[in-house]
């Protein structure tokens with residue numbers, strides 16, 4: 001059985017989100033609000049087609065993509081920089097490379113036990129988030 005990320009997931013830990021946001025150039029006031037948030041992710045997966053809706057009391061972000069098909073991402077409400085994104089499978093991990101102005105930008109999702117993990121990368125910063133099923 002291939003891995004299935006579908007479900008509703010609540011953030012339980014968020015290591016170095018501050019460093020990641022600094023690397024993205026997010027201003028101090030926005031960072032202060034953003035690091036208090038406990039976002040929820042709703043993931044709908046149909047084979048290689050993904051809908052990932054990250055919601056919070058402050059801002060929401062919707063991403064839809066198909067594994068292996070590059071797309072334009074606008075990062076609206078995040079850092080608002082456009083990039084070209086490509087998501088691929090690396091074994092059971094979902095790996096996104098976000099090519100644009102920021103070096104080494106991307107993320108990786110994987111499942112570990114009952115937890116959903118997300119590593120967010122930008123320049124020399126790595127943020128590690130863990131989510132549990134709602």
Ligand code: ECB
Pocket residue numbers: 021024026030034037039041052054055056058059060061062063077078079107118
């Ligand atoms: C949408 C909830 C977080 C809102 C934070 C608001 C302002 C901070 C600005 C920029 C910080 C950059 C990223 C925020 C972290 C998480 C949002 C989604 C990260 C992401 O790329 O998730 C992927 C993989 O699940 C799907 O887009």
